[in-house]
Amino acid sequence: MAALTPSKRIEYLFTVNPTAILQLGFWVTLSIVMMTVDHRYQYLNGVRDVLGTVVYPFQYLMQLPTHTKGWVEQNLAGRGTLLEENARLREKQIFLNAQLQKLTTLEAENRRLRSLLESTVNTPEKMLIAELLAVDFDPYRHHILLNRGRQHSVYVGQPVLDQQGIIGQISHVDPFSSTAILVTDANHALPIQINRTGVRTLALGTGNFQELKLLHVPNNEDVKVGDLLVTSGLGGRFPRGYPVATVTKFEPGSPFANIIAKPVAQLDRIREVMLLENAPPDEKPAATPVPSTPPAPTPALVPRRHS
């Protein structure tokens, strides 16, 4: 639209645009069609990819202030602070190394026992570090944008962890970035197991960063506040045995107990995450972000990939 001549501008001041309502109708219809298609089918993924590549540099720019703040803080930290941190980290390193020694022997023993039992051997998993680019604007949707995409062979359904435990899974992949859905998202469910007793259930997101809800646990089940929940490996998306949450509330209810757990990872303070490569990309699971495995009432007898 070009600039208008003065007479035309005056005309614009006093006339009502007669086609405005038609235009609105057209664009609204188009939006509704697009939203429906985008929500139900995959046809628009190409459009999203193209636009996503256009928008990506700006998304990168957008998180620059936050990153700059961190960089400045790092660079202006005093020598004393750095020395202190260094000492603390070294201590932690020694501590972790000691634990690791034990783990190596345990792992070897485990593998030997598994081969004796002729069950599948856990393959070592590969990790990819990704940085957080943006958080979903909608406060009720727990989606985060990561700076790794198809270029780095990220795939839909890939588990996302931080140093404390599972935080979510990849729900959408763009060429240079990807979106992860967090375990606390209201549309996410995660097959888990209580570490102490082995009871299997589903952990449902509530839309609150501090809460997960456990489904279908009978009132008389042995669950205590403080119990650690780990991934059960059912559903085939998440490898088995990664910490997810700790139980914070157990209340008998009807027909099932009301159990609330708090994620071990600080989901509202994520900066860097790890993408776990547990299945080769050609074995991509289905594109739905919610693992649909119901909790099995009896212990699974079939050997599973990650069990």
Add this chain to the structure above:
Amino acid sequence: MTGAPRVSGWVIACSFLAAFLLGGLPLPSGLERFRPDWVAMVLIYWSMALPHRVGIGVGWVVGLLLDVGRGALLGQHALAFAAVAYLTCQTYRRIRVAPVWQQTFSILVFLLLEQILVFWISGVIGYPPRDWWYLAPAVGGMVCWPLVFIILRDVRRYFQVN
């Protein structure tokens, strides 16, 4: 008097871009909930000041890019922005002549409408808002409107955008 149309186009595009980038600015956690939707405010300003250049179509395109940028459903913000641009285009004659502090009330209504549309669609696809805080950005936008208005007005005069 008139600036080159091409320059004007760039100025408008850059203002939208700046608004998008402002969305990533770290805010104190108490203010985070009130973080205004800068892009919507810039859209309201331009469709009020230059309704012949920035209208429903431009609003829709900006909204669509925002959907991609924020990972929302394709068309979610596009619909809301088209509606806001439509309302602005229908009422700009009355709003534009009012003092800035009186404009803020109209802006509040527009921004509330935008929030309600966006979250209504979120609700339809399974993410209903859990409390009333989702309307807070509209209030934040209302408070920030005079600032946005004055900055953009000066930008418009400096570059002679029309």
